[in-house]
Amino acid sequence: MNDGIKLSRKDFLKIAALGAGALSLTTGGLSLFEGCTASRRPGTMFFSEDEIKLTEAIAEQIVPADDWPGGRDAGVANFLDTQLIGSYRRFQQDYQKGLAGLEKSCADKYHRKFEDLAWETQTAILQDMETGRLDGDVWKNGFSEYFFELLRAHCLQGYYGSPRHGGNKNYISYKMIGLDEPQIVGENRSGI
Amino acid sequence: MSNRHVNAVIVGAGAGGGVAAKELSEAGLSVVLMERGDWASYDVHNNDELLSQRTTVLGNAFGPDDERYRRVVVNDDGSTKVVVASENDYNNVAACVGSGTVSYGAMAWRFMREDFRMKTTYGHIEGSTLADWPISYEELEHCYEKAEWEIGVAGDAAQNPFAAPRNKPYPMPPFAYNKEAKILESSMRRLGLHPFPIPMLRNSISYNGRAACVRRRSCCGFACPINAKSGTHNTAIPAALSTGNCELRTNCIVNELVTDGNGRITGISYFDKDERKQVQSADIIIISASATETPRLLLNSKSKHYPNGVGNRYDWVGRNLQGHAYTGAFGLFEDDIFDDVGPGATIAVSDFSHHNPGIVGGGILANEFTRLPYFFTGIRPTGFPKWGKSHKEFQRKYFRKNVQVVGPIQEMPFFDSRVQIDPSVKDYWGIPVVRLSGHRHPKDVKGCEFLSSKAEIILKEAGASYTWQSIGGKGLSGGQHQAGTCRMGDDPRTSVADKYGRVHETPNVFVADASLHVTNGGFNPALTIMALGYWVAGHIAAEWQKGNRFT
Numbered sequence: 031m032n033d034g035i036k037l038s039r040k041d042f043l044k045i046a047a048l049g050a051g052a053l054s055l056t057t058g059g060l061s062l063f064e065g066c067t068a069s070r071r072p073g074t075m076f077f078s079e080d081e082i083k084l085t086e087a088i089a090e091q092i093v094p095a096d097d098w099p100g101g102r103d104a105g106v107a108n109f110l111d112t113q114l115i116g117s118y119r120r121f122q123q124d125y126q127k128g129l130a131g132l133e134k135s136c137a138d139k140y141h142r143k144f145e146d147l148a149w150e151t152q153t154a155i156l157q158d159m160e161t162g163r164l165d166g167d168v169w170k171n172g173f174s175e176y177f178f179e180l181l182r183a184h185c186l187q188g189y190y191g192s193p194r195h196g197g198n199k200n201y202i203s204y205k206m207i208g209l210d211e212p213q214i215v216g217e218n219r220s221g222i
Numbered sequence: 223m224s225n226r227h228v229n230a231v232i233v234g235a236g237a238g239g240g241v242a243a244k245e246l247s248e249a250g251l252s253v254v255l256m257e258r259g260d261w262a263s264y265d266v267h268n269n270d271e272l273l274s275q276r277t278t279v280l281g282n283a284f285g286p287d288d289e290r291y292r293r294v295v296v297n298d299d300g301s302t303k304v305v306v307a308s309e310n311d312y313n314n315v316a317a318c319v320g321s322g323t324v325s326y327g328a329m330a331w332r333f334m335r336e337d338f339r340m341k342t343t344y345g346h347i348e349g350s351t352l353a354d355w356p357i358s359y360e361e362l363e364h365c366y367e368k369a370e371w372e373i374g375v376a377g378d379a380a381q382n383p384f385a386a387p388r389n390k391p392y393p394m395p396p397f398a399y400n401k402e403a404k405i406l407e408s409s410m411r412r413l414g415l416h417p418f419p420i421p422m423l424r425n426s427i428s429y430n431g432r433a434a435c436v437r438r439r440s441c442c443g444f445a446c447p448i449n450a451k452s453g454t455h456n457t458a459i460p461a462a463l464s465t466g467n468c469e470l471r472t473n474c475i476v477n478e479l480v481t482d483g484n485g486r487i488t489g490i491s492y493f494d495k496d497e498r499k500q501v502q503s504a505d506i507i508i509i510s511a512s513a514t515e516t517p518r519l520l521l522n523s524k525s526k527h528y529p530n531g532v533g534n535r536y537d538w539v540g541r542n543l544q545g546h547a548y549t550g551a552f553g554l555f556e557d558d559i560f561d562d563v564g565p566g567a568t569i570a571v572s573d574f575s576h577h578n579p580g581i582v583g584g585g586i587l588a589n590e591f592t593r594l595p596y597f598f599t600g601i602r603p604t605g606f607p608k609w610g611k612s613h614k615e616f617q618r619k620y621f622r623k624n625v626q627v628v629g630p631i632q633e634m635p636f637f638d639s640r641v642q643i644d645p646s647v648k649d650y651w652g653i654p655v656v657r658l659s660g661h662r663h664p665k666d667v668k669g670c671e672f673l674s675s676k677a678e679i680i681l682k683e684a685g686a687s688y689t690w691q692s693i694g695g696k697g698l699s700g701g702q703h704q705a706g707t708c709r710m711g712d713d714p715r716t717s718v719a720d721k722y723g724r725v726h727e728t729p730n731v732f733v734a735d736a737s738l739h740v741t742n743g744g745f746n747p748a749l750t751i752m753a754l755g756y757w758v759a760g761h762i763a764a765e766w767q768k769g770n771r772f773t
Binding site for chain 1: 270281
């Protein structure tokens with residue numbers, strides 16, 4: 031598992047600003063579906079069929095299933111797919127570059143797709159991405175760490191944010207932590 | 223069709239500008255209040271964490287938007303990056319009627335006497351432009367009182383032995399402690415500290431025609447669905463409009479001050495909601511657009527008479543940008559503490575605000591606002607996994623069993639922390655944007671380490687099974703507590719405005735927001751900004767009634 035990861039003391043303070051810092055406006059001018067040439071799964075808006083399978087596998091690694099559903103069943107990939115044509119349009123190029131890079135890294139080293147690899151192997155690959163240890167030109171100049179942080183933050187948003195954005199299906203993460211949601215008029219909206 | 227000339231135009235309908243609009247229109251001046259945003263509406267604001275003013279990952283719930291607003295940030299290595307409005311580095315202040323007072327946590331702090339006399343209290347600090355304010359706490363006291371009574375504060379100052387003297391109590395009784403605060407109260411008392419209920423710009427009882435608070439978890443960062451939170455949008459601005467003397471223009475983007483051939487500022491030019499360029503002429507111009515946008519407007523107003531921008535003859539506009547590094551500690555407990563009584567923050571100590579050995583200033587320590595689920599994913603002990611199985615387990619195990627004690631450290635003003643105008647990047651309207659650069663003074667880190675260590679002691683005493691500190695940042699300061707960029711002072715060579723907020727170089731241009739702060743206290747600044755609104759506009763109104771037309 032990823033318990034061996036060493037973090038800086040202030041990493042979590044930056045959480046409210048996830049995605050801040052490393053990007054510029056240069057990706058802001060993309061049209062909605064630019065670069066999205068592969069076949070899309072019916073119902074997806076940004077991801078191709080392959081990309082959504084890969085994204086689901088990543089989301090499951092970020093928030094694994096245990097007694098409670100993981101990122102895949104909570105609809106995290108749907109959250110990402112929704113946001114990438116909305117608030118996260120500016121990250122479209124990063125996702126296409128990063129997901130393609132990950133598939134290539136897996137193909138080069140394991141001759142298999144990421145989602146078909148063993149759970150522990152997937153975890154190790156993501157740990158390598160997090161710490162900038164993946165081979166390949168695409169990961170150079172800090173893109174590896176940057177893209178992992180993007181994925182990590184966005185997956186956590188999809189799992190723990192409001193269901194209205196496409197993730198946290200059936201308020202599952204709120205139920206898991208015992209948070210009374212949704213708030214019902216006349217029931218729990220005013221809590222004292 | 224040109225706009226009718228008015229006595230005063232105010233740029234920015236936030237904490238300072240909203241108050242100024244009320245004071246001037248009640249004094250009989252004709253006023254136009256310009257706001258770049260719109261009224262916040264219930265249609266778009268609910269309890270969605272990812273679209274709150276506290277967690278802006280999917281955009282700024284109360285503006286400004288990512289499509290039209292951008293800024294340039296200078297990195298430590300001198301390189302630059304362009305950031306959109308919802309990114310942390312943008313240093314956003316809300317763009318709506320009432321600005322941050324709609325969605326703030328609403329702590330209602332008065333600064334202490336020492337906060338107005340930092341240089342006298344602590345002496346010269348190497349590398350800092352630390353100075354005294356040109357006004358004292360005693361001079362501003364009646365303005366604090368007005369803010370507390372007209373906008374509405376709940377609290378009990380008698381429980382805080384460190385509070386500066388006051389003439390009147392708060393108009394509303396304090397809020398009851400939540401469970402987190404009750405646990406901390408006994409711990410603080412055992413340590414010999416002096417806990418008290420945080421004064422809040424929020425109704426603990428029905429007040430001024432608005433309902434009492436119902437303690438929702440989604441309060442800090444959100445609009446109140448029952449209007450129990452007090453801001454200028456539901457107090458001063460409606461009062462201004464009801465005089466018949468004030469017109470509010472929303473969705474209007476002011477781009478520069480208009481100067482005539484003699485160097486007199488005659489008004490402002492702006493883009494209206496239909497993006498038409500317009501001019502509003504006025505006898506008096508009051509800028510209350512925030513400590514980043516106020517200097518931007520002055521610096522963007524270059525002309526023959528003001529080649530470096532208005533008020534910038536001595537290169538002080540935009541300097542000394544400061545905010546608050548937040549610093550503190552976390553504790554994990556064995557028992558449930560989360561009681562879902564919002565907004566969470568209810569208890570504070572002011573024991574560490576001043577006179578700490580080896581520390582310049584200090585700050586309050588308080589229990590933190592409710593940590594909502596996504597926010598809580600970022601709260602893990604040092605070195606703990608940021609994802610995966612154990613990260614999820616931690617979320618499940620400790621969401622209801624954690625306590626956070628945190629406070630804003632008083633920052634040392636730093637001349638090279640600054641707002642400039644970027645030479646090339648422009649916003650949607652073609653207006654050159656803010657360029658931010660600089661970092662905090664090394665003393666601030668010392669203050670943070672000191673305050674965090676105290677926070678951890680409180681948590682240990684409270685019985686936490688595990689504690690860890692978080693130390694406030696060293697980088698560029700600003701954020702929602704941004705201040706200091708048009709400091710007031712008696713000497714035009716070392717300040718931008720005089721003690722009444724009047725820009726030294728001009729007879730009729732005033733600043734009325736946190737830009738005026740010489741220092742920013744170890745407290746949330748909202749009530750002080752409101753008090754300055756009363757102070758500046760009260761002076762203008764009194765002079766106006768004596769016949770002074772500021773020519």
